[in-house]
Amino acid sequence: MEVLATTDSPLDSLADHEALRESNWEARIIPTFRPDPVVDPEFEGFAENITALVELTGEDTSWAGYLSALRKTRIRFRALGCTATDHGHPTARTANLPPAEAAELFRRVLTGNADAQQQELFRAQMLTEMARMSLDDGLVMQIHPGSARNHNRKLYERYGRDVGADIPMPTNYVDALRPLLDQFGNERELTIILFTLDESTYSRELAPLAGHYPCLRLGPPWWFHDSPEGMMRFRERVTETAGFYNTVGFNDDTRAFLSIPGRHDAARRMDCAYLGKLVAEHRLEEEEALEVAKDLAYTLVKKAYRL
Amino acid sequence: MEVLATTDSPLDSLADHEALRESNWEARIIPTFRPDPVVDPEFEGFAENITALVELTGEDTSWAGYLSALRKTRIRFRALGCTATDHGHPTARTANLPPAEAAELFRRVLTGNADAQQQELFRAQMLTEMARMSLDDGLVMQIHPGSARNHNRKLYERYGRDVGADIPMPTNYVDALRPLLDQFGNERELTIILFTLDESTYSRELAPLAGHYPCLRLGPPWWFHDSPEGMMRFRERVTETAGFYNTVGFNDDTRAFLSIPGRHDAARRMDCAYLGKLVAEHRLEEEEALEVAKDLAYTLVKKAYRL
Amino acid sequence: MEVLATTDSPLDSLADHEALRESNWEARIIPTFRPDPVVDPEFEGFAENITALVELTGEDTSWAGYLSALRKTRIRFRALGCTATDHGHPTARTANLPPAEAAELFRRVLTGNADAQQQELFRAQMLTEMARMSLDDGLVMQIHPGSARNHNRKLYERYGRDVGADIPMPTNYVDALRPLLDQFGNERELTIILFTLDESTYSRELAPLAGHYPCLRLGPPWWFHDSPEGMMRFRERVTETAGFYNTVGFNDDTRAFLSIPGRHDAARRMDCAYLGKLVAEHRLEEEEALEVAKDLAYTLVKKAYRL
Numbered sequence: 001m002e003v004l005a006t007t008d009s010p011l012d013s014l015a016d017h018e019a020l021r022e023s024n025w026e027a028r029i030i031p032t033f034r035p036d037p038v039v040d041p042e043f044e045g046f047a048e049n050i051t052a053l054v055e056l057t058g059e060d061t062s063w064a065g066y067l068s069a070l071r072k073t074r075i076r077f078r079a080l081g082c083t084a085t086d087h088g089h090p091t092a093r094t095a096n097l098p099p100a101e102a103a104e105l106f107r108r109v110l111t112g113n114a115d116a117q118q119q120e121l122f123r124a125q126m127l128t129e130m131a132r133m134s135l136d137d138g139l140v141m142q143i144h145p146g147s148a149r150n151h152n153r154k155l156y157e158r159y160g161r162d163v164g165a166d167i168p169m170p171t172n173y174v175d176a177l178r179p180l181l182d183q184f185g186n187e188r189e190l191t192i193i194l195f196t197l198d199e200s201t202y203s204r205e206l207a208p209l210a211g212h213y214p215c216l217r218l219g220p221p222w223w224f225h226d227s228p229e230g231m232m233r234f235r236e237r238v239t240e241t242a243g244f245y246n247t248v249g250f251n252d253d254t255r256a257f258l259s260i261p262g263r264h265d266a267a268r269r270m271d272c273a274y275l276g277k278l279v280a281e282h283r284l285e286e287e288e289a290l291e292v293a294k295d296l297a298y299t300l301v302k303k304a305y306r307l
Numbered sequence: 308m309e310v311l312a313t314t315d316s317p318l319d320s321l322a323d324h325e326a327l328r329e330s331n332w333e334a335r336i337i338p339t340f341r342p343d344p345v346v347d348p349e350f351e352g353f354a355e356n357i358t359a360l361v362e363l364t365g366e367d368t369s370w371a372g373y374l375s376a377l378r379k380t381r382i383r384f385r386a387l388g389c390t391a392t393d394h395g396h397p398t399a400r401t402a403n404l405p406p407a408e409a410a411e412l413f414r415r416v417l418t419g420n421a422d423a424q425q426q427e428l429f430r431a432q433m434l435t436e437m438a439r440m441s442l443d444d445g446l447v448m449q450i451h452p453g454s455a456r457n458h459n460r461k462l463y464e465r466y467g468r469d470v471g472a473d474i475p476m477p478t479n480y481v482d483a484l485r486p487l488l489d490q491f492g493n494e495r496e497l498t499i500i501l502f503t504l505d506e507s508t509y510s511r512e513l514a515p516l517a518g519h520y521p522c523l524r525l526g527p528p529w530w531f532h533d534s535p536e537g538m539m540r541f542r543e544r545v546t547e548t549a550g551f552y553n554t555v556g557f558n559d560d561t562r563a564f565l566s567i568p569g570r571h572d573a574a575r576r577m578d579c580a581y582l583g584k585l586v587a588e589h590r591l592e593e594e595e596a597l598e599v600a601k602d603l604a605y606t607l608v609k610k611a612y613r614l
Numbered sequence: 615m616e617v618l619a620t621t622d623s624p625l626d627s628l629a630d631h632e633a634l635r636e637s638n639w640e641a642r643i644i645p646t647f648r649p650d651p652v653v654d655p656e657f658e659g660f661a662e663n664i665t666a667l668v669e670l671t672g673e674d675t676s677w678a679g680y681l682s683a684l685r686k687t688r689i690r691f692r693a694l695g696c697t698a699t700d701h702g703h704p705t706a707r708t709a710n711l712p713p714a715e716a717a718e719l720f721r722r723v724l725t726g727n728a729d730a731q732q733q734e735l736f737r738a739q740m741l742t743e744m745a746r747m748s749l750d751d752g753l754v755m756q757i758h759p760g761s762a763r764n765h766n767r768k769l770y771e772r773y774g775r776d777v778g779a780d781i782p783m784p785t786n787y788v789d790a791l792r793p794l795l796d797q798f799g800n801e802r803e804l805t806i807i808l809f810t811l812d813e814s815t816y817s818r819e820l821a822p823l824a825g826h827y828p829c830l831r832l833g834p835p836w837w838f839h840d841s842p843e844g845m846m847r848f849r850e851r852v853t854e855t856a857g858f859y860n861t862v863g864f865n866d867d868t869r870a871f872l873s874i875p876g877r878h879d880a881a882r883r884m885d886c887a888y889l890g891k892l893v894a895e896h897r898l899e900e901e902e903a904l905e906v907a908k909d910l911a912y913t914l915v916k917k918a919y920r921l
Contacts, residue, residue: 148481152519153489165519167481168511174762174781182767200507200814204782208838212766212779224515227547228590240841283842455788459826460796472826474788475818507814531822534854535897 001260003307007034007086010073011052017080030081033074033139036088039126041109041119044161050110061110063103067129074137083306084140085130092145092173092194094180095124102129128180135190140305142219144253146171146197168197168224173205185213191304193248195219199233207241217304218242220250226263231270239274244292249301271296308567310614314341314393317380318359324387337388340381340446343395346433348416348426351468357417368417370410374436381444390613391447392437399452399480399501401487402431409436435487442497447612449526451560453478453504475504475531480512492520498611500555502526506540514548524611525549527557533570538577546581551599556608578603615874617921621648621700624687625666631694644695647688647753650702653740655723655733658775664724675724677717681743688751697920698754699744706759706787706808708794709738716743742794749804754919756833758867760785760811782811782838787819799827805918807862809833813847821855831918832856834864840877845884853888858906863915885910 057072059065108114150156152165210216221234250267278284364379366372415421457463459472517523528541557574585591671686673679722728764770766779824830835848864881892898
């Protein structure tokens with residue numbers, strides 16, 4: 001294992017990452033910038049989080065100060081090896097408001113006066129802001145939408161958020177991503193990795209989008225779908241439109257550290273099973289398959305995440 | 308064949324079932340409680356049906372009297388061997404209104420003053436009422452949503468309803484079931500079996516829901532999908548998330564009695580083909596597959612339907 | 615190759631087709647009536663196109679004159695061998711307005727006073743008008759919905775429409791086609807061939823609809839899906855409900871002439887692979903498979919397109 005990435009709040013001091021660096025341990029363990037606590041108005045303590053963020057960075061709670069605080073925090077993450085951001089919004093919706101409207105919307109969400117639609121619009125705007133910052137600082141964006149969080153009410157009331165009762169939802173990408181893509185879709189220096197929990201979007205929306213837009217890549221089968229059948233469906237449905245080289249190899253996203261080698265092993269086996277089928281059916285030369293196999297297992301992920 | 312279940316209106320006298328019982332015939336033929344004629348305001352003769360129902364049970368047409376009439380009728384069905392209810396609503400929508408609002412809504416649908424949205428809300432509320440009654444009397448709920456009924460207008464005008472022109476619709480479960488699950492999702496004594504005509508929900512919504520909520524089980528591939536490819540898709544898409552033991556074996560739902568053995572034979576063959584593939588790929592031991600094969604063909608259905 | 619069909623605007627003089635006819639070349643190259651420029655209010659130059667159409671045909675810009683101009687143009691196309699029409703609307707929506715409402719709607723779209731909903735309603739109405747004309751003149755209808763056109767804004771601003779940035783969208787058929795099917799669904803003399811870019815509709819909507827309505831047929835896997843895996847998914851998902859004989863063989867829809875033999879070869883191979891699987895699993899006799907193979911490759915397309 002060459003690299004392990006954690007996901008961290010912009011409010012995290014990253015002291016552990018600093019300690020790791022100073023320990024001269026050879027392991028490469030890097031942070032990932034996960035701004036949900038300060039860009040999602042529905043996140044618990046959203047306003048307090050923003051107050052803390054701007055204080056940490058010497059900014060104020062104006063729209064400009066908030067954006068500047070995010071930019072500075074991203075630079076702090078980069079200094080400790082961070083190469084990517086991660087965004088877990090309910091939908092893939094993006095927006096591209098004029099600055100004055102965005103500032104006014106920020107004021108509303110910050111003062112708790114935004115309704116559900118305005119909160120969603122703010123998250124949408126922030127994806128576009130994050131893309132704009134990524135163009136500047138080179139961080140790779142990951143979008144993980146489509147989960148109905150905390151679906152089990154009684155579990156939520158008793159144990160709080162993020163205890164497992166998350167259920168996939170139908171997810172739209174073709175309309176949702178349009179405002180962001182209108183602005184940055186053709187930028188070759190930008191990398192946005194899209195994940196889905198809605199497999200019906202693989203061949204209908206995601207592969208065509210990733211096949212077209214230079215900035216888009218497809219993340220591996222995620223969560224409920226990082227299983228043998230799920231991995232095979234992913235390759236069967238996206239390869240003919242998006243190819244192999246608009247995908248980014250396998251990465252998992254788990255708190256179960258001990259499962260990581262097994263998951264990667266499964267991914268390598270299923271990718272090789274898919275390649276083997278193409279070779280057996282004379283749709284790919286064996287020599288090409290060997291090259292692709294290595295790229296899927298190793299090269300693509302290093303390149304996509306700029307490691 | 309050990310058991311055959313019919314589906315019957317709450318207005319049915321079940322005289323045939325009584326006669327069967329008294330005949331000492333060894334066949335086990337049992338009724339299923341199918342309340343659509345008295346819970347779906349769009350059902351022909353809905354108000355007259357309710358009048359008949361409350362008269363049969365010595366109740367009145369108040370909300371409390373109506374619920375009591377349903378409870379008494381379920382007990383009458385149970386006495387003749389009934390173990391399950393069946394609900395064929397257009398959608399899987401559920402609701403959990405405060406009693407006063409539910410009573411007012413009942414008054415509106417009964418007097419024919421409800422619009423389409425209120426009729427849908429009433430059906431939604433009744434699924435939750437049925438779940439509440441199931442917790443008391445132990446009847447297993449089956450929900451069969453997602454069919455656009457009587458799609459062929461000319462056929463409908465000439466021959467009436469239910470003559471075959473039913474077409475599947477996109478169906479949502481993740482939001483639709485939430486009010487019912489908020490109330491009863493964690494009840495281990497309750498069994499709700501979900502069917503679908505929208506295969507895109509297998510891996511996206513149904514398997515994750517059934518994998519999480521103790522009360523939920525997945526019914527077998529239904530109607531247009533109880534065919535070899537359809538059966539294989541079902542296992543491939545739900546097993547990795549929901550497992551085998553949140554499914555309920557095969558049952559068909561047909562007026563074509565002579566097709567029943569053939570359908571069950573096809574289901575057994577396809578389930579065994581899926582198990583055989585898992586064994587061949589070393590994802591399951593042969594010994595385990597033999598055990599699962601028997602459970603899919605026999606044990607699970609007896610357990611799920613409390614036979 | 616026996617026949618090659620072009621798609622042509624109603625404003626096209628078809629001079630090339632006339633020249634081909636007069637040249638005594640044995641090739642059968644025929645036009646297809648593609649009325650988008652004069653039935654889609656969002657088409658560039660829509661009003662001017664209609665003015666040109668009515669002038670060409672000696673009609674006026676009343677609703678009756680417009681319909682008559684379309685009828686006459688279809689006859690002009692037929693005279694040069696045309697057997698089919700082609701409709702590339704954003705959705706499959708149809709409508710069946712009373713004539714006075716349709717006339718008023720036409721006036722609004724023609725004068726540029728229609729909003730987006732009214733423009734969509736007009737396209738919907740025109741699909742039903744086209745079906746009505748097809749019943750008279752025998753032209754086979756093809757509906758190709760579900761593409762979000764010109765998705766890449768910068769590409770569109772620089773190079774204009776139809777330069778490749780089209781992305782599939784979720785597409786509904788079960789509700790969308792109902793108004794047209796209410797009117798003409800049971801007509802055996804009418805043939806409407808449905809295409810999709812949303813594979814989730816294969817087993818959920820399209821196969822059940824084509825299995826039921828005498829006028830409906832399923833077009834082959836289209837565009838992003840006319841690839842080996844896509845072709846196999848098509849057969850696996852539609853055959854058990856719609857059968858083989860509600861499909862129309864393979865046709866492609868490409869400006870890349872040199873790819874045509876390869877695409878047809880791929881389609882024949884994948885159809886035969888599917889048939890071979892059915893034979894190997896004893897679900898079809900080899901003799902039947904050979905007959906079906908020929909029909910899928912040759913007979914069905916000739917019959918469906920009345921060639």
